[in-house]
Amino acid sequence: MMTTTQPPVAKKVPTERTHHGQTFIDDYEWLREKENPEVIAHLEAENAYTEAVTANQEELRQRIFEEIKARTVETDLSVPARKRGWWYYTRTEEGQQYGIHCRTAAQDTGDLHADWTPPVVEPGVPVPGEQILIDGNAEAEGKPFFSLGGLAVTEDGNLLAYSEDNAGDERFTLRIKDLRTGELLPDVVSNVFYSLAFSPDGTRVFYTVVDDSWRPYQIKAHTLGTPVEEDTVIYQEDDVAMWTGFDLSADRTQLLIGISTSEYSEYRVLDFDDPTGTVRTLIPRSERILYEAEPFTRDGVREYLITHNRDALNSMVSLVAETEFAKPVAEQDWRTVVAHNDAVRVNGASVTSTHVLVSVRKETTERVQVLPLEGLGTPAQASPVEPAFDEELYTAGLTNAEYDSPIIRLSYTSYLTPPRVYDYVLASGELELRKETPVRGGYNPADYVAERDWATAPDGTRVPLSVLRRAEVTRDGSNPALVYAYGSYEISMDPAFNISRLSLLDRGVIFVVAHIRGGGEMGRAWYDQGKKLHKKNSFTDFVAATDHVAASGWVDPARIAAMGGSAGGLLMGAVANLAPEKYKAVVAQVPFVDALTSILDPDLPLSALEWEEWGNPITDPEVYRYMSEYTPYENIRPVDYPRIAAVTSFNDTRVLYVEPAKWVAKLREVTTGSEPIVLKIEMEGGHGGASGRYEAWKDRAWDYAFVLDALDAQDLLPSAGSPVQTSR
Template structure:
């Protein structure tokens, strides 16, 4: 495809990067100079080129946005949940981009109390995010965090729910989350390192005092760990969590004694992962101890928490991944996964019942939802599938009665979930392993190789992308697209080993799995290379970048959102946010073995003189997860190396970070941009 608008060309300024007697040449290293006007000018030039190249279908893009927006109930509210005597609700109003947080005392027919109207708070900001709402036990105070840049760096404040006064004293550079001791006046919170943004300190604040006088309670010195602080659901313990990719350590303190000393629950042992939940005089522990790859459940007395006191409750099972537990007064709820599918198991503490909630689909997602009350027989869970909108359900664990509280409304008179079909198929990976693919499409399409397919994957950190419903996605399905999710290794869809086989020195399995899934969809006549598209974001953008270096001929187009593509340079710079905590995922390239392996797949280092698919690359100037310069450098290098006339677009959101725009409708505009790009490549403009 020949275009007559000339793309910008970033200047070259050669920098040689040397380690392990190896040299890499980087012409675009200078783009990481955030304060350099020339860098900003280049990003603006790329944005101008993006606007020029997409001008021909801007009206269609706008109509897509309106179409997506029209399916969403604007005057919507969340299903209320009860906590400590109040019902909590999140509400949206017509024409407004941000949520309103409310509560009602005792009963839902009582007057509402507005905690925060984010529409008012967001005025004057291009980006706004409110997080970490934490109400004091006496319901009189609320702590909260605000980010107005998009860098996930929150300013923490406290508001009186009696007088509505927001205290002027504020602390910057926090995670935005905090938790109250049971005395209603002591608040524990976490602070980030100003440069790396690693959460590394826990402070204690007393109401009525200045934050400048707050006491440092805990500091995490190991730069591969982060910290968090929270309270057990039983409300008895304050808990400091120290976490890395492969190792956990917890410190506990009776929440009635906030000036006491935290004690170590079980000191860290590299490779020992565990999480804790308190019930009566015991702690329950989900752990991989003793080689329990898929995790098991153990318990220990609250006054003897060291590992040698742990007793097995639910043993390790080779075919079942134990993902989480929810503890109630009379019931234990266990979230499991087997053969890729979610299962919710309910056990009475007295041993008289043990059963599973019934689900009968292969492309569904089920999960326990907001269950903050301890003394209740009601379990709230969520359910959706690739064809079924999300439902919020209350399940009475005693009577087994199910109440659907809310099903997501799709405000489209033509929408009927029975018009769509979903299925799960299995591709064969390069090493013979079977890789599942979940897909959805409109009924009646012919599998003759002519269908456009958007294939999505993530494949890192053990994060599983479950098959889920999306009203936005209907804009593709109704125009003939098949949407597919490749459950590649690196996630935990098929258990913990599915993750282990897609990380560190096995990382390339993630990429080859995706390639084989693509070939499968082509060979089975779902699509063809002229109509196959790849989508990935963040670590999924790394996946897309690696795949198109190796097999560009399989795809007509790709979308790489905030892609992590300059793997080596980033992982060798421990001043960049997240780097040190990532060594257990990717490897530490200061070790020559990991360096060579990472170099062999790093998308930026492996750009070749070859044809590439049409490409849309997106980033955010304030991204703290994947710095903007990674996709910017990648786009600049691709422009020089690629030997085709296909479209290459780089779009930088100059006012946002990793998650994109903050308003719900502003975020929809980004979806419309991506869909318009794909549909234009299929010559679909209505």
């Protein structure tokens, strides 16, 4: 039942935007004036309307929140990971929003198994010798928002660097803590970005700075005990289309500076033992090669593992001696470590002192391959070994590999298996399960089914779908469905367990992940076919997935909803314009729905970096024309739009609040339907919403309740039961 409450009506202030001879009249651009009291008042009115029009969902939201809470072991610990002489871990406590970062001393007895077996830590049981590095709950007290950016510990374990954001705008303040005394050093650096790292000798801390458009462009070094004004710029990138980041090499001999777009990159390296502080280029960007570099030293010779796309669409791994980089690329000797394969996407490679670890994607699935350094790049090179798992749809990734460690740490999850932590013994290939994240409330994976299905796009391309449901749901054409996708930046929607999703499945919803073009699930070509002047494939793939689901015999075509966030929110806006009649409801989370306006202004956050994804409409009239044909805000038309919720945050720096605010205002103005269109805006959150895990659960419960109410699927299936009742 919907209330008759009237939505707020934004005033119209026509603004002209002219490019390539085309003029667009934008009536709601004035909502960009973030400091304007009239804008604030309008947004608050939107929240009030949303609250009123969805008031009937409050009880359902509370039930879903309680289900998430009841299934979550709130007092829990991560599996300790060893770095030098310490085991590091994070624990959470019931009733507290944030994690507590801790460590306890490791031992070196010479017994490999004993020294690398993590200590057994149990929820609620004090850990002998535990030292708290930083307690997020204490740090967040009295602050409207709290998020940790980076954490770094010196090699000797004495100092901790951490950064925190108290607004949600992803500008962090860097502080240094002496772990021997618990005291904060006087060193404080404001307005840093995420990455942090100490130099190996612990005298300097490296950090990233963003420019006015939120682009990481400087790598700086702060020497402890000196004024911030004297911090050294190690590297500055002036090309507004390039993103800059850094890391320490695995062997801790170099600072690796990566400058990249989605299509080519450049690495610059700083040797820590070079007194001149010279930053050297490996392969210049002029070669237009997309690559990553990882150095290691073998028999006194420094070599680099290069993961690259040189004559290799899906990338490959080559071995290059450091001396080769002095020659023109065409004359360099690159020895193949992992050959190119049309069916295998190579994502990256890292090293330990004894092995190479390669991340690949095969048959849509992310997995890890291991091969010894001995014989690498020669005919004697061993074949890679891949830790084996027994599910069809899963995700396995490398989470920790200290350079001198005899083990590597792997994460594993699937749609039905809660996250697991494995230790893989490099010498023997033995796989040891360290932990499976517990789920309370009697969760049984056998109660659910996860299957692979395929839809056919208008151009004949087969689009993979992951279809999740309760095992007892019958194929009678009556079930509700939620179709979810992202489809941009070569990011894959990989199989992963999600406690909150159980609240949908337990209400009979068939949950479908559409692995549309623009993502990375099927290799680099899959991404290329969903970007720039092929972007519309992402949208038509999603509609094709919806049609397939509707015709599958499982689902009632009148009970299908759609959900996506950020670039997936652009997807939601586009499919709402393309096929509004196919969806009962659409939830667009932090949606990039005014993409053309944003990308036309290089001074807006991250806009220039987007040209490699969407094209540059400023200089290219064809890109402008193509984008203008799909940008959601500019293609709203007089049709019956479904029930729509745009969910955003006032301080989001990646997708500004103004985009969904304008979109909602225009949708309401133009729609010929009567379904409510609402804007929910978190006034103190960032791109990920409000801070704290309970607030995140409430956000998810809100989104799901909106969908379930629209699909008339508010009640649990009789067989599902309630975790709230069984977990006490």
